[in-house]
Amino acid sequence: MFLNRISLLKEEIDDYGQYPFTVPSIGTMDQLDLSNPITFFVGENGSGKSTLLEAIADKCGFNTAGGGRNNTYEVHAAESALGDYIRLSWMPKVTNGFFMRAESFYNFATHLEEIDGDGFQSYGGRSLHEQSHGESFLSLFLNRFNGRALYLLDEPEAALSPQRQLTFLRILKDLIDEENCQFIIATHSPILLGYPDAKILSFDGGSIEEIDYEMTDHYRITKYFLDHREKFLKEILED
Incomplete structure (x- = not known):
């Protein structure tokens, strides 16, 4: 693995009563x-998984609004607190x-519209705004991701x-086997979580713990x- 450990610098924290340290898992x-090519972050909304993922992106020098090191644009509340x-x-x-953020992907696609005409060549040669949402995601995975x-x-x-x-699972396998890529993915999808031998870290229960696929709420x-x-x-619809 390229990235093999994430550590919290406790000596730098002055106040655990401030966000994001009020989030129990953080x-x-x-x-x-990190010992696997794919690590999944799972947990309820607000459990801290996206907060940590964004902090990793920040330390890597990626645009925390979504993108790589060379994508310079801003969206509201994109700055990492961690x-x-x-x-x-x-x-x-x-x-x-x-760093791909589903919630701000539209802004990333707009950013590509604003750069020079060659900006789409790494994304299949066609504007992401001219593709359906699902097509644009797959265009990113297929054309922008490499070794x-x-x-x-x-x-x-x-x-x-x-x-x-399911198509995305195959893309992941090819990128890992052929391109030597590493992934950290925050997800709610029981399909994606089923990737063989992936490491799953749960942010529920007040701490971050490794969990088996069959024990995730998503699967159960x-x-x-x-x-x-x-x-x-x-049970849920009748009084």
Whole structure:
């Protein structure tokens, strides 16, 4: 792995009563060891997974609004509150990579519109705004991602149908096997979480802990719903 450890610089923290250290998983964090080409961050909204992913992007020099080192544009609330308090350990360090935020992907596509005419060549040769949301995501993965790089993805499933999520799994495998890429992905998708031998870190329960796929809420709730759909709906919809 290029990035093999993330550490919280506790000696730099003056006040644990301020955000983001009021988020339990962040405030109790010590260090995380990354030993797999793919690491998933899972947890409820507000559990801290996107906060940490954004801080990693900040320390890597990626645009925290979404993009790589050379994408300079701004969106509201894109600045990381945690970046100054973490240390990244590399072996070896890489500078190539990309931070994809599903929530600000439109702004990134607009940024590409504003740069010179060759700006689309790394994205399939066609404006991302001229493609459907799902197509534009896959264009990014297929055309912009390449070798010896770290990719940070925040909810990439947001615009992907189940079928396209399966296509994305294949893209991940090819990029890992053929291009020597590393991924850290925050997701709610039980399909993406099923990638073989990936490391899954749960941000629920007040700390960051490794968890098996079958123990994630994403798997258990989805499986229960599919196996007991009528009973499940009756329980939540009827008084």
